[in-house]
Amino acid sequence: SHSPIKASSSSPSTSSILESQNFSIKMVPTKPYDGQKTGTSGLRKKVKVFMQENYLANWIQALFNSLPTEDYVNGVLVLGGDGRYFNKEAAQTIIKIAAANGVAKILVGQDGILSTPAVSAVIRKRKASFCISFPANGGFIMSASHNPGGPDYDWGIKFNYSSGQPAPESITDKIYGNTLSISEIKMATIPDVDLSCVGVTKFGNFVVEVVDPVADYMELLESVFDFQLIRSLLSRSDFRFTFDAMHAVTGAYAKPIFVEKLGASPESITNGVPLEDFGHGHPDPNLTYAKDLVDIMYGENGPDFGAASDGDGDRNMILGRSFFVTPSDSVAIIAANALEAIPYFRDGIKGLARSMPTSGALDRVAEKLKLPFFEVPTGWKFFGNLMDSGKLSICGEESFGTGSDHIREKDGIWAVLAWMSIIAYRNKETKSGERLVSVSDVVKEYWATYGRNFFSRYDYEECESEGANKMVDHLRDLISKSREGDRYGEYVLRFADDFSYTDPVDGSVASKQGVHFVFTDGSRIIFRLSGTGSAGATIRVYIEQFEPDASKHDLDAQIALKPLIDLALSISKLKDFTGREKPTVIT
Ligand code: G6P
Ligand code: ZN
Numbered sequence: 001s002h003s004p005i006k007a008s009s010s011s012p013s014t015s016s017i018l019e020s021q022n023f024s025i026k027m028v029p030t031k032p033y034d035g036q037k038t039g040t041s042g043l044r045k046k047v048k049v050f051m052q053e054n055y056l057a058n059w060i061q062a063l064f065n066s067l068p069t070e071d072y073v074n075g076v077l078v079l080g081g082d083g084r085y086f087n088k089e090a091a092q093t094i095i096k097i098a099a100a101n102g103v104a105k106i107l108v109g110q111d112g113i114l115s116t117p118a119v120s121a122v123i124r125k126r127k128a129s130f131c132i133s134f135p136a137n138g139g140f141i142m143s144a145s146h147n148p149g150g151p152d153y154d155w156g157i158k159f160n161y162s163s164g165q166p167a168p169e170s171i172t173d174k175i176y177g178n179t180l181s182i183s184e185i186k187m188a189t190i191p192d193v194d195l196s197c198v199g200v201t202k203f204g205n206f207v208v209e210v211v212d213p214v215a216d217y218m219e220l221l222e223s224v225f226d227f228q229l230i231r232s233l234l235s236r237s238d239f240r241f242t243f244d245a246m247h248a249v250t251g252a253y254a255k256p257i258f259v260e261k262l263g264a265s266p267e268s269i270t271n272g273v274p275l276e277d278f279g280h281g282h283p284d285p286n287l288t289y290a291k292d293l294v295d296i297m298y299g300e301n302g303p304d305f306g307a308a309s310d311g312d313g314d315r316n317m318i319l320g321r322s323f324f325v326t327p328s329d330s331v332a333i334i335a336a337n338a339l340e341a342i343p344y345f346r347d348g349i350k351g352l353a354r355s356m357p358t359s360g361a362l363d364r365v366a367e368k369l370k371l372p373f374f375e376v377p378t379g380w381k382f383f384g385n386l387m388d389s390g391k392l393s394i395c396g397e398e399s400f401g402t403g404s405d406h407i408r409e410k411d412g413i414w415a416v417l418a419w420m421s422i423i424a425y426r427n428k429e430t431k432s433g434e435r436l437v438s439v440s441d442v443v444k445e446y447w448a449t450y451g452r453n454f455f456s457r458y459d460y461e462e463c464e465s466e467g468a469n470k471m472v473d474h475l476r477d478l479i480s481k482s483r484e485g486d487r488y489g490e491y492v493l494r495f496a497d498d499f500s501y502t503d504p505v506d507g508s509v510a511s512k513q514g515v516h517f518v519f520t521d522g523s524r525i526i527f528r529l530s531g532t533g534s535a536g537a538t539i540r541v542y543i544e545q546f547e548p549d550a551s552k553h554d555l556d557a558q559i560a561l562k563p564l565i566d567l568a569l570s571i572s573k574l575k576d577f578t579g580r581e582k583p584t585v586i587t
Pocket of ligand 2: 145
């Protein structure tokens with residue numbers, strides 16, 4: 001790790017300016033490109049779009065044009081990514097534009113690698129330990145998250161702000177505005193920087209420091225969890241663990257953390273080498289795209305615990321033997337067990353939060369533990385203010401995101417360690433040879449205590465935008481006419497609206513965040529258009545029903561939810577508007 005003294009010795013000093021050569025700044029004329037508006041999580045397009053002449057450079061320059069100069073001039077920015085195709089070239093472009101705009105230092109992960117949670121951790125750490133004139137002011141993440149990579153697939157860029165959180169909409173809107181009028185890009189005339197070795201390169205006042213992508217992040221995780229407790233679980237012969245890195249960024253983290261630090265066997269990590277095209281995979285840890293892992297976990301004599309993470313390491317999927325933990329339950333169960341099993345929460349949990357489409361399981365935990373609770377729109381950026389103002393400790397989304405205020409991003413490896421901590425804690429008293437308290441035992445006990453929120457999501461990927469928009473118009477029309485007490489088959493409406501959120505910290509309003517129908521028994525049907533696709537429109541339908549009766553908890557979610565699913569399809573006229581008979585993905 002880097003102490004402030006070492007860091008400042010690698011920062012520009014008068015003598016180093018004299019020693020090293022300076023660089024000149026080239027003003028590159030450019031024209032705006034259409035459509036550089038960021039979605040739920042950064043700017044995502046096909047690689048070919050980003051490879052157009054100044055496409056990426058325009059967006060990066062527009063970003064600098066949008067930030068107050070005191071946010072970056074003489075400041076430090078972090079740069080990393082998930083290792084996908086085009087990252088290496090993009091990193092060099094970003095470094096050159098940053099240098100020309102007056103950034104003092106770029107801290108970049110070796111080979112351009114840093115997971116999304118690691119970028120957040122590095123920004124926060126460097127912010128705390130640097131002297132005032134050299135805080136880490138933010139960072140770039142080169143990733144299209146869980147979207148496939150390679151020349152024919154997706155690329156993306158996200159910018160995180162000074163406390164490590166995704167840039168707020170006020171900033172991303174400004175960037176978009178500037179992309180529409182940009183006419184010039186500032187580029188430093190410096191050679192490409194070798195990112196393959198840890199070390200410092202100086203160009204006049206500008207410094208590029210290549211750092212180990214794992215060190216800061218691992219140090220943080222060690223302060224959050226009881227690694228000894230997790231080691232004791234992994235050392236048991238009756239606990240078998242498997243982690244699928246999906247050839248994505250957590251490949252770089254799994255071995256140092258799970259194997260070298262925590263003692264898991266090397267064979268427990270599969271697809272553990274990050275590849276530019278993720279091995280032709282779709283690095284999204286869900287029941288469809290992480291099929292290899294699912295087959296292992298549901299196969300004969302499967303492991304006791306399985307997990308996977310996505311392209312950039314912020315999502316997670318948790319499985320027990322022949323058992324899937326739905327993300328909405330996962331965050332609720334972590335929250336219910338955190339005080340005991342995770343040292344970071346020993347002094348108390350400040351509050352809990354979930355995104356609107358996420359099931360209401362967490363609400364029940366908040367109620368029981370008497371904790372402040374928040375429902376925010378889809379998108380991790382909405383949790384940041386709550387965390388910064390000390391109102392929120394643990395949060396999650398149905399979209400396989402779970403995390404806490406140890407950083408300002410969701411964190412796949414954190415979620416895996418949280419679950420391992422819970423299983424380890426519950427097995428402190430069981431001896432090897434006795435039956436292990438399993439993942440499914442923990443979930444079923446939780447259902448018995450709190451009731452079960454059956455939940456499912458149907459995704460209709462890459463629909464024609466026109467049909468999808470018409471469907472949303474139709475739904476908005478329907479909610480404008482609906483009244484409390486309306487009957488929908490067996491269900492009685494409590495309310496229907498287009499979700500809108502007022503941030504309790506800064507008062508900003510996010511409207512049109514998803515159409516939801518909420519019924520008197522707590523059941524909900526929700527429709528949203530995805531904000532993370534790169535082509536066409538992806539429709540998401542979320543269905544939830546609460547079941548207090550424990551004798552019904554073992555039902556398959558698809559069976560339990562069938563009547564509500566049918567209702568959702570009929571009120572939305574989804575088939576008519578899209579021509580789709582079946583969803584692409586069911587979770
Ligand atoms: C990203 C964000 C999440 C969000 C998800 C939803 O992963 O980081 O916070 O929940 O996208 O994406 P969607 O495709 O539903 O807009
Ligand atoms: Zn991701």
